[in-house]
Amino acid sequence: MAMNVTQKLIKDHLLSGEMIPGKEIGIKIDQTLTQDATGTMVMLELEAMGLDYAKTEASAQYVDHNLIQVDSKNPDDHLFLQSAARRFGLHYSKPGNGVSHPVHMQRLARPGKTLLGSDSHTCANGCMGMLAMGAGGIDVAMAIAGEPFYVKMPKVWGIELIGEMPEWVSAKDIIFELLRRYDVKGGVGRVLEYYGPGLKNLSAMDRHVIANMGAELGATGTVFPSDKEIKRFLKEQDREGDWTELQADKGATYDLSDKINLSELEPLIAKPSSPGNVVSVREVAGEPIYQSYVGSSANPGFRDFAIASEIVKGKQIADGISFDINPTSRQMLTDLVNEGHIANLLQAGGRLHQAGCNGCIGMGQAPASGRNSLRTTPRNFPGRSGTREDSVFLCSPETAAASALTGTITDPRTLDMDYPKIKDPKKPTIDLNLLENPLPPEEARKVELYKGPNIASIPEMDELPDQLEVPILLKMGDNISTDEILAGGARVLPYRSNLPEISKFTFEIIDETYYERGIDSRDQGGHAIIGGSNYGQGSSREHAALAPRYLGLRVALVKDFARIHWQNLVNFGILPITFVNEGDYDNIVQGDVLVFADLRTKIQQGNEFSIRIKGKDQEINVRHTLSERQIEMVLKGGLINWVKDRSKNHG
Numbered sequence: 001m002a003m004n005v006t007q008k009l010i011k012d013h014l015l016s017g018e019m020i021p022g023k024e025i026g027i028k029i030d031q032t033l034t035q036d037a038t039g040t041m042v043m044l045e046l047e048a049m050g051l052d053y054a055k056t057e058a059s060a061q062y063v064d065h066n067l068i069q070v071d072s073k074n075p076d077d078h079l080f081l082q083s084a085a086r087r088f089g090l091h092y093s094k095p096g097n098g099v100s101h102p103v104h105m106q107r108l109a110r111p112g113k114t115l116l117g118s119d120s121h122t123c124a125n126g127c128m129g130m131l132a133m134g135a136g137g138i139d140v141a142m143a144i145a146g147e148p149f150y151v152k153m154p155k156v157w158g159i160e161l162i163g164e165m166p167e168w169v170s171a172k173d174i175i176f177e178l179l180r181r182y183d184v185k186g187g188v189g190r191v192l193e194y195y196g197p198g199l200k201n202l203s204a205m206d207r208h209v210i211a212n213m214g215a216e217l218g219a220t221g222t223v224f225p226s227d228k229e230i231k232r233f234l235k236e237q238d239r240e241g242d243w244t245e246l247q248a249d250k251g252a253t254y255d256l257s258d259k260i261n262l263s264e265l266e267p268l269i270a271k272p273s274s275p276g277n278v279v280s281v282r283e284v285a286g287e288p289i290y291q292s293y294v295g296s297s298a299n300p301g302f303r304d305f306a307i308a309s310e311i312v313k314g315k316q317i318a319d320g321i322s323f324d325i326n327p328t329s330r331q332m333l334t335d336l337v338n339e340g341h342i343a344n345l346l347q348a349g350g351r352l353h354q355a356g357c358n359g360c361i362g363m364g365q366a367p368a369s370g371r372n373s374l375r376t377t378p379r380n381f382p383g384r385s386g387t388r389e390d391s392v393f394l395c396s397p398e399t400a401a402a403s404a405l406t407g408t409i410t411d412p413r414t415l416d417m418d419y420p421k422i423k424d425p426k427k428p429t430i431d432l433n434l435l436e437n438p439l440p441p442e443e444a445r446k447v448e449l450y451k452g453p454n455i456a457s458i459p460e461m462d463e464l465p466d467q468l469e470v471p472i473l474l475k476m477g478d479n480i481s482t483d484e485i486l487a488g489g490a491r492v493l494p495y496r497s498n499l500p501e502i503s504k505f506t507f508e509i510i511d512e513t514y515y516e517r518g519i520d521s522r523d524q525g526g527h528a529i530i531g532g533s534n535y536g537q538g539s540s541r542e543h544a545a546l547a548p549r550y551l552g553l554r555v556a557l558v559k560d561f562a563r564i565h566w567q568n569l570v571n572f573g574i575l576p577i578t579f580v581n582e583g584d585y586d587n588i589v590q591g592d593v594l595v596f597a598d599l600r601t602k603i604q605q606g607n608e609f610s611i612r613i614k615g616k617d618q619e620i621n622v623r624h625t626l627s628e629r630q631i632e633m634v635l636k637g638g639l640i641n642w643v644k645d646r647s648k649n650h651g
Contacts, residue, residue: 002248002249002250002251002252002253003248003249003252004156004158004193004195004248004249004252004253004254005129005193005195005223005224005225005246005247005248006131006154006156006191006193006221006223007019007156007252008246008248009112009114009130009131009223009246010025010027010131010153012112013027013028013029013030013114013131014026014027014028015027015028015148016148017153018153019153020153021152021153021154021155021189021255022152022153022189023152023153024150024151024152024153024627024629024630025150025151025152025153026148026149026150027114027131027148027149027151028114028148029056029114029115029116029143029148029149030056030057030058030110030113030114030115031056031057031058031059031060031108031109031110031113031114031115031116032054032056032058032059032060032115032116032117032118032140032143032144033059033060033062033100033101033104033115033116033117033118033119033122033125033140034059034060034061034062034090034117034118034119034137034140035061035062035063035064035065035100035117035118035119035357036061036062036063036064036065036066036077036078036081036496037065037066037119037361037488037493037496037541038118038119038137038496038540038541038542038543039061039062039081039118039137040077040080040081040455040496040497041137041138041458041496041497041542041543041546042118042137042138042140042141042144043061043080043081043084043085043088043449044455044457044458044497045137045138045141045458045640046084046088046141046144046145047084047449048457048458048640049141049145049643051088051141051144051145052441052445053088053089053441053444053445054088054089054090054144054145054438055144055145055146056143056144056146057113058091058108059088059089059090059091059144060090060091060092060093060100060104060108060435061081061082061084061085061090061091061092061093062093062097062098062099062100062103062104063078063081063093063094063095063097064093064095064097064098064099064100064103064356064357065356065357065361065363065488065493066078066363066493066494066496067095067096067354067356067357067358067363068363068364068490070490071494072452072453072454073452073454073494073495074494076450076452076453076454076455077452077454077455077494077496077497078094078095079450079452080449080450080451080452080455080497082094082436082450083447083448083449083450084449085436085438086438086439086444086447087444087445087447087448087449088144088444089438089439089441089444090144090438091108091435091436091437091438092435092436093434093435093436094436095354095356096330096354096355096356097329097330097355097433097434097435098327098328098329098330098331098332098333098355098356098434099296099297099300099328099329099355099356099357100117100119100297101119101121101122101124101125101208101212101297101300102124102205102208102297102300102301102328102329102332103329103331103434103435104125105124105125105127105128105204105208106237106329106331106434107237107239107432107434107435108435109125109128109130109132110128110130110242110244111128111129111130111226111230111242111243111244111245111246112129112130112226112244112246113130113131114130114131114132114133114149115130115131115132115133116132116133116134116135116139116140116143116149117132117133117134117135117140117540118134118135118136118137118139118140118540118542119134119539119540120134120215120538120539120540120564121134121212121215121297121298121378122134122135122540123211123212123214123215123219123221123222124208124211124212124297125208125211126211126214126221126222126223126224127204127205127207127208127210127211127222127224128204128224128226128230128233129223129224129225129226129227129230129244129246130223131191131221131223132211132221132222133149133151133220133221134215134540134564135149135540135564135567136540136542136545136564136567136568136571137540137542138542138571138572138639138640139567139571139639142639142643150627150629150630151220151563151567152189152563154189154190154191154219154220154221155189155190155191155255155256156190156191156193156254156255156256157187157190157191157192157193157219157254157255157256157257157258158193158195158253158254158256158257158258159178159192159193159194159195159257159258159259159260160194160195160196160198160257160258160259160260161174161194161195161196161197161198161199161202161259161260161262162196162197162198162259162260162261162262162263163198163261163262163263163264164198164201164262164263165201165262165263165265166263166265166266167413167419168267168398168411168412168413168419169262169265169266169267169396169398170206170209170304170307170396170397170398171202171206171207171209171210172209172213172268172298172299172376172395172396172397173265173266173267173268173396174209174210174260174262174265175209175210175212175213175214175216176268176269176270176278176394177260177265177268177278178192178217178258178260179213179216179217179270179275179276179278180268180276180278180279181258182217182276183274183276184216184217184218184274184275184276184479184534184537185217185218185533185534185537186217186218186276187214187217187218187219187220188217188218188219188534188560188562188563189220189563190219190220190255190256191219191220191221191222191223192214192217192219192221192222192223193222193223193224193248193254194207194210194222194223194224195225195248196259198260198262199224199225199227199229200229201262202229203229203233203301203303204229204230204232204233205233205300205301205302205303205304206301206303207224207229208300208301209298209299209300209301209304210222210224211223211224212297212298212300212378213275213298213378215378215538216275216276216378216379218534218537218562218563220563225246225247225248226243226244226245226246226247227245227247230243231243231245236424236428237428237430238430266280266281266282266413267280267281267282267395267396267398267399267411267412267413268280268281268395268396269281269284269393269394269395269399269409270380270393270394270395271284271393272380272390272391272392272393273380273381273382273390273391273392274380274381274479275378275379275380275394280411281395281399281409281410281411281412282411284393284409285408285409285410285411285414286408286409287372287408287409288371288372288407288408289321289371289372289373289374289393289403289407289408289409290320290321290322290367290368290371290372290373291321291322291323291324291365291367291368291371291372291373291374291375292317292321292322292323292324292373292374292375292400292401292403292404293323293324293326293359293365293373293374293375293376293377293400294308294323294324294325294326294376294397294400294401295324295325295326295327295328295353295358295360295376295377296326296328296357296358296359296360296375296376296377296378297328297357297360297378298360298376298377298378298394299376299396299397300328300329300332301328301332302332302335302336302424302425302428303422303424304376304397305325305327305332305336305341305345305397306336306339306341306420306422307397307398307401307420307422308325308345308397308398308400308401309336309340309341309342309344309345310341310344310420310422311398311401311402311405311412311415311417311420312344312345312348312350312401312404312405313344313348314344314348315348315405316348316349316405317348317349317350317404317405317407318404318405318406318407319407320407321349321404321407322351322365322367323345323348323349323350323351323404324350324351324353324359324365325342325345325350325351325352325353326353326355326356326357326358326359326360326365327352327353327354327355328355329355329431329434330355330431330434331428331429331430331431331434332355333355334429334431335425335428335429338425338429339425348404353365359375359377359385359386360375360377360378360379361384361488361489361493362383362384362385362386362487362488362489362490363386363488363489363490363493364386364490365385365386366385366386366387366390366489367385367387367390367391367392368387369387369388369389370389370391371391372391372392372393372409373385373387373390373391373392373393374392374393374395374399374400374403374404374409375392375393375394375395375400376394376395376396376397376400377392377394378394379394379481379483379538379539380392380393380394381481381483381484381538382481382483382484382509383483383484383487383509384481384483384487384488384489386489386490388509393409396412398412399411399412402414402415454494454495454497454498454501455497455498456497456498456499456500456501458499458546458640459499459550460641461549461572461573461637461638461640461641462637463573463635463636463637463641464554464573464575464599464600464634464635464636464637465525465554465599465600466598466599466600466601467596467597467598467599468525468526468554468555468594468595468596468599469525469593469594469595469596469614470521470525470526470527470528470554470555470593470594470596471521471527471528471591471592471593471594472527472528472529472530472588472589472590472591472592472593472594473514473517473518473521473527473528473529473590474507474510474511474514474529474530474590475529475530475531475588475589475590476510476529476530476531476532476535477531477532478532478533478534478559479532479533479534479537480510480531480532480534480535480536480537481536481537481538481539482536482537482538482539482540482541482544482565483509483538483539484507484509484510485506485507485536485544485547485548485565486502486505486506486507486541486543486544486547487505487508487509488539488541491505492505496543499543499546499547499550500550502543502547503515503518503547503548503550503551505547506518506547506548506551507548514551515551518548518551518552518553519551519552521551521552522550522551522552523552525552525554526552526553526554527552527553527554528553528554528555528556528557528594529548529553529555529556529557530557530558530585530588530590531556531557531558531559532558532559532585533558533559533560534560534561534562535556535558535559535560535561535562535565536561536562536564536565536566536568536569537562537565538562540564540568542568542571542572544565544568545565545568545569545571545572545574546568546572548574549572549573549574549638553574554574554575555574555575555577555594555596556569556574556575556576556577557577557578557579557588557594557622558576558578558579559578559579559582559585560578561576561578570626570630570633570634570638570639571633571638571639572638572639573633573634573636573637573638573641574634575599575603575624575634576624576626577622577623577624578622578623578624578625579620579621579622580608580620580621580622580623581620581621584620584621587618587620588613588620592613592614592616593613593614593615594611594612594613594614595611595612595613595614596611597612600635603624603626603631603634603635604631604635607623607624607625608621608622608623609621609622609623610622
């Protein structure tokens, strides 16, 4: 049977289940990626599991999010992560080396492999002919320990690219076009696979840009073929031996199909405060801005910075504009310096920051209040920038640079200049120091974990009760992101390894009273939350499930879930259920008490059951989509308890 690239990747790694869309499958994971905002918890989980040494072909721990060192918390955690990487046999990338996704692409990514990362933008490495997916940290910890990764078999969405991009249009506009058509839920339950003649003019890093923001469509992953361009890229990285060709078979079909004519694209932009709020740049041209920001994992390539450099070369940015330059890897930064592009950007008035995530995760570079920020980042969820009432637009490097010059949102096609032609460095830098290699097992076993005073163990969690009466502490609308459930940024992320402290920020963007009310409910049997569609979109951070669980959350009842957050809820013993009749959402108010009778029996006997609203003559029907394995996990109170119980039984 003719197969597409995604099907080949899954078939080659399938350990359990059938390749039927919607059915749970278990797949072998070859590589893992963790970063410091989520990796500290992963390393604590590995310690709790008693892991001796990583079972994967390659696993890497990156420090790219929490780089600001205003006190000892972040540097202490960096030392902990380095010691854990050495103890468990992982590669380690130190602060300043760059963002995990492009560094992994440069140094470790290999066509034909699977990659699981505790960061939702891990899907960026699908540009290399890999099946690359984001997941919660504990799922990644299990993969490092050699366990399968369980996911529902996705539909494969074939997207044919034809034509050639016009001047002033780049890869960011391709993914914006899909977001314009389908919004932030368009890829749920799907892997996006790109093919067609339009690929020939897309570099490996262009493909990275597109694959990265597949996460913003809610996709399980994004896959590109491994072709001559990927071979060229690996040769440039002195890794040509890692290349293997991987293309769809002749006659391969897709579950869904679409086509983009690149020749018809124009510069696009996502308005506040959703990556799916896409319009043409000309529609919002003239809006004043405070900030223009180039970089992040969504535009990490040499070309993305070089094009901005050439646009502003010999000019000055507009008065009062903060023009922020965020290089994405030390290797890339070296090339930009050698080619004179950093000098161009600085002389024009740019502000150069260290290689890392920085403002993308709200770690510095927050915009002024009441002003517009223009960013090449992947997300503009409310408050993610670090400014609570922010107004963030997402755009391409061309639009960001053009707008920095004028001080207003500017269609780059209106600039009085020719479109710059960018040349790659003749001899690109190869920085083998971006990753510290794993220690051999015998040396790794001698390493002691360094734990600073900010690291706290994960508390034990009880099993799911059979009888449950829980008040609804919060009712929310559609598209609630994990940034709104538990914010990132310099105030919050330093507590990523201290659950009691980080839980104090839970839902604060939505309701500042939630923490106190959650603490009160915890001793009285817990509580529930109600949400709309696409609940939990965005970041893979498992703290957005773990912190509410710590505060007593037992049930999340919503219209539908984003994939990674749904899995994280299961992993920490929170029952994720949806309305059978979405109209019931309107009949429930914050403060209502949900009554669950014979709950453990009901979720084992079927996918649908009824619950009662206390004090009202009202029942509502709900459903779950848990596999038998996940039902066991929820009943036990989460994955950690499930693993411990399995170890006892096998012991």
